[in-house]
Amino acid sequence: MRTALVTAVAGAVVAFLLGLLTFGVQATVHPHEVPLAVVAPPPLADRVTAAASPEVGVRAVSADEARTLLADKEVYGVLEVSPPRATLLLNPAVNPSGTQLAQQVLTGIAQGAGLELTAGSPAVSAAERTVPLAASALLWVGGMVTGVLFVVLKGRRFRPLSALTAAVLVAGVCVALAAWWGVTFSVTAIGFLLAVGVSFALLQAGLFKHLGIRAMAVLGVFYLMAPAVAGQVPELLNPVYRAVLWSWTPFRFSAEGLRSLMYDGSVSTEWWVFGGMALAGVVLLLAGEKAQPDRADGVVDVGVDEADGLPGAEREHTA
Template identity: 80%
Template structure:
């Protein structure tokens, strides 16, 4: 009876926590203070500024400033209004969820002004929209599976070599898959992908070294909850999820960094983030040797001699 009750409660608690950390992100998503820029003559600009709401942050700026803000990803979209015409400009390097909200809101503004509308944006395929988050998740899964098999197969040596080899092969696998979907990377994006893969593989190998198969409790949970957050933009997230999950998840940095580099942008913070993760993983790998190999079945080798079932250190040899 006790076992039945404990297992039932455990299942309910795990389901609640996973729902809270994964599906809860999408269930509570709602736009707030989404930054948008509008370029318009004074009379229209005044009406636009007065039409602000809690969902969007409409900034009335000059044409050059608006394009700079869009290029720097400070706004999700720009609406330029000239006599008789309205134009929406979007940046493909920005999260698609953000650009979708921007286009909907700015279209409404243009229609309210009674102007014909055109959209200027680089065409982005479904595969290109999916690729940054998909690549990040697959790199994590590849390193995690390799690290887990290293434990299950009772690997003892060359864990570092295994991690680096895993990173290279997983990057090759992911880029091949994306190329099949029609997505190709420039040299800098490919280099960034390799850095991400190395950092993930080193961190996972370090955790597996010290925790054994129990590391799956941490790595598996990170995989389940992080992609759900990384696929959103902060202005769509519930403030609690933004602070507790989005602010630190490495999937967010890898997804945003790769998307930026795909469209010839530049990143800086992301290089430092994954360099730091790789360093932590390397320290874990080099921090001492386990006194016994990883055993997936939980059996601990205490050095018992098979012949007489006594510890070898205490075994007495007769003359």
């Protein structure tokens, strides 16, 4: 009876936590000061900025400033107005959900002002919007499956080699899938993919070494949680989720970094993030005993002969 109650409560608690950390992110989405910019003559610019709301923040800037803000990813879209026309500018390296929202809002502004709207940025395909986060998730899953199998098959040595090989192979899979979907990567982007894959695989291998199959309790939940957060526009997230989850999840850094490199951008913070993760994985792999095989059931072989370890057998041998 007691076991039945404990297991039932444990299942309910896990369901609550997963719901809170995954579906809760999407259920609480609401815009809050989404940054946009408008380049327009003073009367129209004043009217647009006066219509701003807590959900959307629109500021009037010069043409040069607008393009700088867009290139620096400080705004999700720019509307350049030259009556009777308006040009919509978007940055494909920005979160695609954010650019879609910017397109909707700025299109509404242009239509409300009776302007003829034209697109000033190249169209982005569905594959290009999907690949950065998808590649991040696949790199995580590949390293995680490799670590699980290493534990289940009771691997004794070459754990780092297994992790590094998996990282290279899964990165190759990501490049191949992207090419199949019509997306090509630069050499720098491929190098970034490898760096992300290596950092994921090393960290996971280190956790599996010390926790065994129990590492899945951390890695599996993290996989379910992180992509749901990383794919969201930060200005749409509940402030709690934004601070507690979005601000640090490595899936965000990998997706944003790859998306930037796909469009000839650059990354800096991302290299430090994944370099730190790789270093943490190496430290975990070097720490502790290396000779003991992993056991899926958590039992460690201490090398004691079963017969010699029994009191009865010892007395018979003495006699």
